[in-house]
Amino acid sequence: MSDTTPFPERYGAWALIAGGSDGLGAAFAREVAGRGMNCLLVARRQEPLDTVAAELSGRYGVEVRTLSLDLGAADAVSKLEKETAGIDLGLVVFNAGAEASGAFFNEAPFSIWRDLLQRNVLFLTEALHSFGNRFRGRGRGALIVVGSEAAFGGGARGAMYTASKGYALNLCESLWAELRPYGVDVQTLLFKIADTPTLRAVLERKGIPVEATGAVAVETLARETVVAIGDGPLFNYDEETPDDPLTSNSLRRARVLNVSVALEGFYGTDK
Ligand SMILES: NC(=O)c1ccc[n+]([C@@H]2O[C@H](COP(=O)([O-])OP(=O)(O)OC[C@H]3O[C@@H](n4cnc5c(N)ncnc54)[C@H](OP(=O)(O)O)[C@@H]3O)[C@@H](O)[C@H]2O)c1
Numbered sequence: 001m002s003d004t005t006p007f008p009e010r011y012g013a014w015a016l017i018a019g020g021s022d023g024l025g026a027a028f029a030r031e032v033a034g035r036g037m038n039c040l041l042v043a044r045r046q047e048p049l050d051t052v053a054a055e056l057s058g059r060y061g062v063e064v065r066t067l068s069l070d071l072g073a074a075d076a077v078s079k080l081e082k083e084t085a086g087i088d089l090g091l092v093v094f095n096a097g098a099e100a101s102g103a104f105f106n107e108a109p110f111s112i113w114r115d116l117l118q119r120n121v122l123f124l125t126e127a128l129h130s131f132g133n134r135f136r137g138r139g140r141g142a143l144i145v146v147g148s149e150a151a152f153g154g155g156a157r158g159a160m161y162t163a164s165k166g167y168a169l170n171l172c173e174s175l176w177a178e179l180r181p182y183g184v185d186v187q188t189l190l191f192k193i194a195d196t197p198t199l200r201a202v203l204e205r206k207g208i209p210v211e212a213t214g215a216v217a218v219e220t221l222a223r224e225t226v227v228a229i230g231d232g233p234l235f236n237y238d239e240e241t242p243d244d245p246l247t248s249n250s251l252r253r254a255r256v257l258n259v260s261v262a263l264e265g266f267y268g269t270d271k
Contacts, residue, residue, distance in 0.1 A: 003230055007035040011142050012090020016040045016080065018071055018127070019096025021048035023196030024146060027222035028093045029056055035226075037091065038063040040084065044070050071096055072119035077126040091142040092131050094124055097168075098198045099161035113160045120164035125171065132175060135184045142185040142229055145172045149192045149238060152246055169234075173252065176233030177260040189225045191237040194218055 003010060015032040019025040021043035029039045033056045041049050041064065049066040057064045067083050069076055097120050101108060128143060135141025150158055151165035169188055176186040193199065195215040203210055221237060228235040234252050245251045 002227070007032060007037050007091070010090075011037075011140055012138075013088040014038045014040060014084070015091040015093065016042065016084060016089060016131075017093045017095060018042045018080075019146075020093070021045065021052055023198065024194055024218040024221060025093065025095035026052045027218035028095060028144070028226070030059075030219070031222040031226045032091060032093075033060040033062045033064070036060075036062065038065075038087075040065045040067060040087070040089075042067045042069050042071070042080070043096070044068060071123050072115050074118070076123050077130055080127065081130055089131070089134070090140065091144070092127070093144045093146070094127065095146045097124075097146060097148075097164070098196075099158075099164075100198055100202050102157045102202070104157060105159040116160050116164060121167055124168060128171065128175060132179055132184065132186075136179055136182040139183045141183070142187065143172075143175070143179075144187045144189065144225060144229070147172075147188050147190045149190050149236075149247075151190055173233045173256045174260075177256050185229050185232060187225065187229050187232045187235055189221065189235050189237065191216065191221060194221055 015029070015037040017025050017029045017039060020029045020039070020041035025043070029041055029052060033039050039056055039062060041052055043049050046066070046068045049068065053064040053066050056062060067079075069079055073079075099116055101112065103112070105113070124145070131141070131143060135143070145168055147168050148161075148165045150162040151169040154162045169190070172186055172188040179186055193213050193215045195210055195217055199215060200210055203213065216237065224237060225235050232253070233256055234249050236247055236249050239247055239249055242248050242250060245255065
């Protein structure tokens with residue numbers, strides 16, 4: 001049976017949403033604010049942050065703070081640590097992570113890929129280490145990482161994006177297994193396509209209407225992901241067949257548990 005404890009008691013008073021100023025990130029903010037959590041919204045542009053903050057505090061009566069920060073900056077995690085030092089932080093959503101150029105790996109300057117790695121890999125890893133430690137120490141918390149179906153494999157025009165999402169998937173599956181004994185939920189969301197401003201900007205370049213893509217509404221994705229917290233590690237929204245070991249939520253969970261038992265046999269404490 002799913003845990004019906006209100007989120008502020010179950011996890012803590014505050015949620016941090018990295019990439020929380022539009023689309024799916026804003027939908028996550030609405031979802032947790034509707035469950036009584038105060039929100040710290042982070043993105044680069046201040047104006048969209050202010051718009052979502054005003055909406056959340058007006059609609060849900062929660063406290064909302066904003067922080068204009070490039071998550072691809074080398075000191076992004078220490079800035080987030082500083083910003084959250086005095087609050088009862090219990091949930092973090094890692095949303096920002098798209099790659100909109102679709103460039104061939106060797107045709108784009110390496111600086112683009114370095115920036116992608118910094119945000120999608122280095123920032124994510126350091127932030128999961130920092131907030132994972134914090135939540136593990138207090139015995140409760142939730143980490144939601146927005147991934148992509150791209151995590152399941154590579155393809156031309158997706159080299160670095162699929163690689164970074166595959167990295168995040170493996171990391172989060174392992175962390176789910178390592179942190180669950182400490183009362184910390186780790187949830188990875190994978191899906192094909194969602195109606196976000198970033199997607200719309202890409203489609204506009206090609207003159208494709210969003211309706212033609214089958215993009216899911218961000219409210220649906222955010223709600224279903226939050227409902228599925230505690231049932232991790234993976235929430236693959238577009239799971240088509242429950243018997244595909246690559247994409248099935250339950251088969252991947254079973255695999256993570258098996259791998260964890262095997263690695264414990266190799267590396268665990270000697271009896
Ligand atoms: N849209 C899709 O069809 C789709 C499909 C599969 C997976 N996903 C995944 O879903 C997540 C959200 O995607 P999205 O389409 O909404 O685009 P996105 O660009 O990843 O997310 C937009 C949000 O992130 C912020 N952001 C982006 N880069 C940032 C940075 N360097 N520092 C701080 N904030 C940053 C944006 O605000 P600022 O620009 O003001 O910083 C905005 O709030 C991503 O992880 C993506 O990989 C999306």
